[in-house]
Amino acid sequence: MDSVSNSVPPLNIEIVAERSSTSAWIQWLCRRLEQRAAGTTVRLQLVQGADQAAQPALESLLQLEKMVLRRHQPCLCDRIEPDALADWRTRSDNAAPDIVIDLTSNRSASPRSTRIYRPLFNGHAGEFGLASALFFEGTPHIEIECTLPSGERWIVADGFASLEAAAGIGGAMEAVWSRTAILLIKALPEEPRAPRIADNTAQPHARAITRKVVTVRSAKMLASAAARAAYRLCCHAPHWRIGWRRVTSDNDVWQRRDLGGTPWEVLADPIDHFYADPFPFRWQGKDYLFFEDLDQKTQKGIISVVEFDEQGRPGPAIPVLEESWHLSYPFLIEADGEIWMVPEASLSGEISIYRATRFPFGWEKHATLVSGIEAADATIIQHAGKFWMFAVTRDGIGGYSDTLCLWSAETLLGPWRPHAANPLVINDRSARPAGNMIWRDGKLLRPVQDCRNGYGAALSLAEVTRLDDERFDQVIVKHLSPGKHWPGRKLHTLNGNGYMEAIDGSIIRPKWSFAAGIVDSFYKPGA
Structure with missing residues (x-):
């Protein structure tokens, strides 16, 4: 993934993400997608999205982890300003995208005559869905859902990320996101080898990360760090x-x-x-x-x-x-x-x-x-x-x-x-x-x-x-x-x-x- 590949066709890719979830992960994904094949273009659309993605409790936990666990080392969960994504947001290519990647928590990508790919984490979507899955459920099952123009939904790739090197929830989000990118890129070029029908029932509700549970977790994190030392x-x-x-x-x-x-x-x-x-x-x-x-x-x-x-x-x-x-x-x-x-x-x-x-x-x-x-x-x-x-x-x-x-x-x-x-x-x-x-x-x-x-x-x-x-x-x-x-x-x-x-x-x-x-x-x- 470090170099541009000439063995797969280029694509015109549109990413839809929530304005309240602009993290280094979005920037990293844009660059990775551009590297998948010579001539691939990526443009980014930011939408209002769900308010829960910016819950103060989650933000507080990530900041504490950054100080205590990561010692201010950069991570894909770090917040960035929307201006840092200007290279992809300002593109005004009027050509219809070949595929759309929906990173929002509530299916913000509008139906169109192209495929829409959506990462799911134990059935949850978006940044907050991932954080909630990690917080309450452990290592999530990553699934790449593909919605066809006909409205059919298929799971075209799936996997589990290793959290062995992850520092806290933020490090775990980074690990999962990095493997999500690999699964997305692997699923994009052609018809899936062995897709399975997606569960079209209601999406499971992501549990709220409240200040109370963050306080308890933070106390345990500090005690655990002291015990490890x-x-x-x-x-x-x-x-x-x-x-x-x-x-x-x-x-x-x-x-x-x-x-x-x-x-x-x-x-x-x-x-x-x-x-x-x-x-x-x-x-x-x-x-x-x-x-x-x-x-x-x-x-x-x-x-x-x-x-x-x-x-x-x-x-x-x-x-x-x-x-x-x-x-x-x-x-x-x-x-x-x-x-x-x-x-x-x-x-x-x-x-x-x-x-x-x-x-x-x-x-x-x-x-x-x-x-x-x-x-x-x-x-x-x-x-x-x-x-x-x-x-x-x-x-x-x-x-x-x-x-x-x-x-x-x-x-x-x-x-x-x-x-x-x-x-x-x-x-x-x-x-x-x-x-x-x-x-x-x-x-x-x-x-x-x-x-x-x-x-x-x-x-x-x-x-x-x-x-x-x-x-x-x-x-x-x-x-x-x-x-x-x-x-x-x-x-x-x-x-x-x-x-x-x-x-x-x-x-x-x-x-x-x-x-x-x-x-x-x-x-x-x-x-």
Whole structure:
């Protein structure tokens, strides 16, 4: 979305928005729409709209969040003067728009002989509808409703935004709006692939955000901020740990569809490091476990490995790959007689591949597979004579776990071509890869992160039902979360190599050794 595309036709777009809701989001959307294709024009019409969109209580909350949570950092929910939108308001093109985007809360776009697109948030519309949904209902279901000239209404795109990086209601509004823009742009160019009839019953009424509920929420926000500061003073936050065990395909997680069975062993870690994203790899009859090794003092991850001896006992963690940027998720693949690693390096702005020069301890960067992108957790599978690479992407705004993109290549080293339907998924509970994809009983299975309750909160197991150059489909078959077999607060990676499987999760980890030992005993698997 950063550059103008020549692969889609230009459009003449009209946006209808409420005068009382002129925020940075409107300005941002106008610019994003202009970038969708060369020759696209955007004009903006401001209407009076509903008074509730400018409720003083909501404005007070957003101002307080800006001071306390965002420390005056800019956000798409920030108010701007209508004059800042003059570039789009003053356009006097008399040509009928190709499409209209109605951002108001009460269907202010008048019927006409063109399509009208309208974002809905749990069925609510407009800025206040979004804020109310976030305030009272949690992460909203984003739907793009399309009204045809005939009056028929269809839902042509939908998804869920990740709120993992959102600061308060304002940050959540920004995250949802950014993904709403992606869904709008994806829905505009052509007939929807699989529309469904919109619910034409009365629109659900958005609950009022009153001064009383804002006061209560503000008090909780301040108390929560103080509690988080105290927690970080006493504990490492977060602290991820790795669990591993010996299994076969008859009793692993994929077969059982739960975390029970052979008890999990915890990989010992230093008090001031956390271990996450475990990838078991078997080579010449020996097992190795690669993982993210993060130093809590620097908050920068490197890739380390543990070698298992003939008795199946893990050795010490040995660093094997470090860059000037954070590294994690060391995806491994064997191809062309070589062993390769594709670690997450989103801060580098590219997806790079490393070749083992002296396995498992020596690695060198061999090539850049995709450049100019903020991508995480690249995961590769061979299917139908091609290599397919999945990763979540981000364009500088919103969460890191909701936008799934796909590339394909004839060989591992590329060239890699983006999928025509990118982004494939906008969903915080089924987009982000959570480990190796596997073939089992002729089915392609994919572990995914479920981040609806926060980053890395849980896992789901998905079956890929279609994967080709035109389309990707998957079905969630099982949801997994921490419990008695793997106690803790989160669960976000699942990997195996046929002999060993590994997971990870977070626990409370005090900064003092004596306290850490006591607390760790409460998180013993199977206890």
